[in-house]
Amino acid sequence: MTAPAISVKNLSFRYPDGVPALEGVSLRVAQGERVALLGANGAGKSTLMLHLNGLHESRGEVEILGVPVLRRNLKLVRQRVGLVFQNPDDQLFCPTVFEDVAFGPRNLGLPESRMEEVVTHALAQVGLPQAAQRSPLHLSIGEKKRAAMATVLAMEAEILCLDEPTAGLDPRGRRELMDLLKALSQTLLVVTHDLELARSLCSRCVIMARGKVVAEGETSDLLGRQELLLEHGLA
Amino acid sequence: MHFTPGHDHYHEALETGGLDARAKIVAWLGLAIAGVLTPWGQWPVLGAYGACWLLLCLALAAPLLKVLRRVIAASPFFLLLAVLLPFRPLEPGDHALALGPLTLSAAGSELALDMAAKATLSVACVAALASTESLAGVTRGMQRLGAPALFVTLMNFTFRYLLVLREETQRMKRARDARAFGGRWLWHARVVGLMIGSLFLRSIERAERVHQAMASRGYSGGAFAVSSRALSGAEWLLIASCLLLFVVVRLLPL
Missing domain, CATH: 1.10.287 (Helix Hairpins)
Known part of the structure; x- marks a missing residue:
């Protein structure tokens, strides 16, 4: 049996000020699966996402493709899991888009001779082939979001975790991003409250509320249950 | 620098002639240092460095008007430092200059002029560098040159x-x-x-x-890696001729 892409067991986390963010969360995502993680603001979705990359440590078990997320495995885990943050200004911190996309591969030790090729490929994948020498400051939000995607695609991550990928995008930006996501073969975990996105992209949905997983199932089934969506602030 | 949203400050300065930023940094910084190291009172040498500045601007195709505008915009900050010097008390060997109702120290005035000239030259060098190289290029170049x-x-x-x-x-x-x-x-x-x-x-x-x-992209502290390449012949030529020129100017019996 192949290991699941993401396996979270009984994960609990409190912020330093004592506010509980996750309480006994368990989650399993198979390889190649596309799962939407739904929930109202403050449900713990983003906090859970940070755990998948070892950015938060707490009680419970997190495994990525069978490898436990522990300090000694961080490099491997961070190569396998690409996090795309909600605000692309947090993710794009270099003077040029090229430097930003090259940042991850450089940290992984990719030789400079291959950098140009890897960066060009990643930017072409997200439809920004001309942006390499531009400053992230001067991209539109849609372009920033796609450049942020390129920064993790360049690391050849097998699992992509996207935090609100369509937030703040205009309809065209949103459509372009959805087309891009549909074309990807990686395992996807999409944190969102965009139900349309979940419907058209993900086969399975997980709903979180107050730090707990409260429902999960087939997208078509789950998103048809109006009272469930209302209860958890999704409709 | 004046920031305008939506304006590309990184790339408004084109990388002139495709020369590596390192060569330009050494050339402009070399000129600024040569100017500052000129013993005070040697006005012809400072004047010659001014001419070097113009020459370098032309050689690197710096947009002169824009550079001068930047120097003028920055001038109040560094000229303020020199303004009070002429009013210092007279010391032995100094003599007084009368300026209307004011009495100025001659040595202090010369020192003020000297400071103002050197500061202007230094700022002009930085402004010219900023106009012939993008900021990203300058920082990359600095890192390759071994800046912390x-x-x-x-x-x-x-x-x-x-x-x-x-x-x-x-x-x-x-x-x-x-x-x-x-x-x-x-x-x-x-x-x-x-x-x-x-x-x-x-x-x-x-x-x-x-x-x-x-x-999350594998950063574990320390410097960002930058790619590097060997300097080309043209770049070495620029560095060598600039440094040689600055030394020769200083040694000329001006």
Whole structure:
């Protein structure tokens, strides 16, 4: 049996000020699966996402493709899991888009001779082939979001975790991003409250509320249950 | 520098002639250092360095008018330092100059002129560098030249997030003013103070998120790697001829 892409067991986390963010969360995502993680603001979705990359440590078990997320495995885990943050200004911190996309591969030790090729490929994948020498400051939000995607695609991550990928995008930006996501073969975990996105992209949905997983199932089934969506602030 | 949102400050300065930033940094920094090291009172040497500056501007196709505008914009800051020097008390060997009702120290005045000239030359060199190379190029070049990585990283981040912060401030101000805030009286200071505090907290939180984004891409502290290549013949030629020129100017019996 192949290991699941993401396996979270009984994960609990409190912020330093004592506010509980996750309480006994368990989650399993198979390889190649596309799962939407739904929930109202403050449900713990983003906090859970940070755990998948070892950015938060707490009680419970997190495994990525069978490898436990522990300090000694961080490099491997961070190569396998690409996090795309909600605000692309947090993710794009270099003077040029090229430097930003090259940042991850450089940290992984990719030789400079291959950098140009890897960066060009990643930017072409997200439809920004001309942006390499531009400053992230001067991209539109849609372009920033796609450049942020390129920064993790360049690391050849097998699992992509996207935090609100369509937030703040205009309809065209949103459509372009959805087309891009549909074309990807990686395992996807999409944190969102965009139900349309979940419907058209993900086969399975997980709903979180107050730090707990409260429902999960087939997208078509789950998103048809109006009272469930209302209860958890999704409709 | 004046920041205009939507304007590409990184790339408005084209990388002239495709020369590596390292060559330009050495040339301009070399000229600034040569100027500052000129013993005071040697006006012809300083004048010759001024001519070198013009020559280098022409050689690197720097936009002269824009560079001069930048120098003038920055001049109050460095000229202020020199303004008080002529008023220093007379020392033995000094003599007084009368300027209307004022008595000036001759030595102090010369020192002031010397400082002003050297400061102008240095700022002109930096302004010219900034106009012939993008900021990203300058910081990369500095790192390749061995500038402390922390300093280079800090410079990059400052530039990267200055505009983001500015936009955040503007959004906050707009939100504040939209609720009929005048902001003219002393009791409004509290609101301004709260805004500054909130900007500070937001910046800390942003810093944390940026760090998470960096860590999630395998960053574990230390300098960002930059690619490097050997300097070309043209670049070595620029460096060598500039440094030679600066030394020769100093040694000429001017």
